[in-house]
Amino acid sequence: MSEKSEIDKILTESAKIGIQITDSELSLIDKAIQDFAPEIAYIYQIREDESEEQQIKTGRLHENRILGIILKFYLEGKKKITTGEVEEDYKRYFKEIARSTISTYLNMLKKEFTLYKKRDGRIIYYIFYEDPPVGIKPFWFTRIFCIVPAYFGRASIFSNLYFNIEDHVNLYISEFGSGDKEILIRNSKFIIGLIILNIFLIRSSKCVLCQFSKREIYNRLEELIGIAIKDRSDVLPEELSKEIFEKYAEIPMFHGIDIESNESKNNIAREIVKFADMYKKDLDFQIMVSLRRKDLRLKQKLALEEENSD
Numbered sequence: 001m002s003e004k005s006e007i008d009k010i011l012t013e014s015a016k017i018g019i020q021i022t023d024s025e026l027s028l029i030d031k032a033i034q035d036f037a038p039e040i041a042y043i044y045q046i047r048e049d050e051s052e053e054q055q056i057k058t059g060r061l062h063e064n065r066i067l068g069i070i071l072k073f074y075l076e077g078k079k080k081i082t083t084g085e086v087e088e089d090y091k092r093y094f095k096e097i098a099r100s101t102i103s104t105y106l107n108m109l110k111k112e113f114t115l116y117k118k119r120d121g122r123i124i125y126y127i128f129y130e131d132p133p134v135g136i137k138p139f140w141f142t143r144i145f146c147i148v149p150a151y152f153g154r155a156s157i158f159s160n161l162y163f164n165i166e167d168h169v170n171l172y173i174s175e176f177g178s179g180d181k182e183i184l185i186r187n188s189k190f191i192i193g194l195i196i197l198n199i200f201l202i203r204s205s206k207c208v209l210c211q212f213s214k215r216e217i218y219n220r221l222e223e224l225i226g227i228a229i230k231d232r233s234d235v236l237p238e239e240l241s242k243e244i245f246e247k248y249a250e251i252p253m254f255h256g257i258d259i260e261s262n263e264s265k266n267n268i269a270r271e272i273v274k275f276a277d278m279y280k281k282d283l284d285f286q287i288m289v290s291l292r293r294k295d296l297r298l299k300q301k302l303a304l305e306e307e308n309s310d
Helices: 003-017 024-036 050-054 058-075 083-093 099-111 138-144 148-163 165-176 181-207 215-233 238-249 262-278 280-309
Strands: 115-120 123-128
Touching: 024 148, 024 181, 058 083, 058 099, 058 123, 058 148, 083 099, 083 123, 083 148, 099 115, 099 123, 138 181, 148 165, 148 181, 148 262, 165 181, 165 262, 181 215, 181 238, 181 262, 181 280, 215 280, 238 262, 262 280
Parallel strands: none
Antiparallel strands: 115 123
């Protein structure tokens, strides 16, 4: 078996026996991926950490993840976080650890002046001592923050839009009085699907840089997601890719657009439908090509799974 095939087997098996998707937010992402890019189902969500497996530097790993969770809340506009909220999100994205362990590391981060405490009655909140940096190189950023929660949170927003784009298409048609509703829905979902794939591509490229990661796993994951994106975008105009995929897939720390407010979400949905209409012919051709490639990739995936089972 080739090295790539071996890594693909590890990816698939690790994802299937790893974190089970029971959370509603993660289930929605999974449903969107299954619908749009089934050839990377099971593997897109992989979260592999060398330190956790070998029980080395787990303290720093927990701190990295906890700060990543607080970063996700921060990007959502929630700057004061309780121990319980960190605990809930920790088990959403990673293997569950005890609340006492989370409390220990929150207090350690307070002693290091990374966080500070604020009491409101019986509730204790943890807050960043300083705002997270913007524009810092990803290598240095991942030394402090796990970026998994932030990117999964972003993917959740677009997955919700993926399944609820019809309302925005109706608004667009009522305003401009033109456009085929079914085509606009199809094209808009295609654009959103590509945004979601780009979110996970960027996430994989950041995880490669993490001091705790299995780099060969994330390198291969980045390659596989890149193939899925290329299969669905290589005949689209470059300006569409730059205007939509790059801009909306990235988090604000790396100059992506803030998408958390309802106004931002509505503006983004409106722009996606506008591009779905503006690039109708390009999307028609790309979707036709992509469907053929998707069938081919699925056949290749099944053949690989059969080979691995032998």
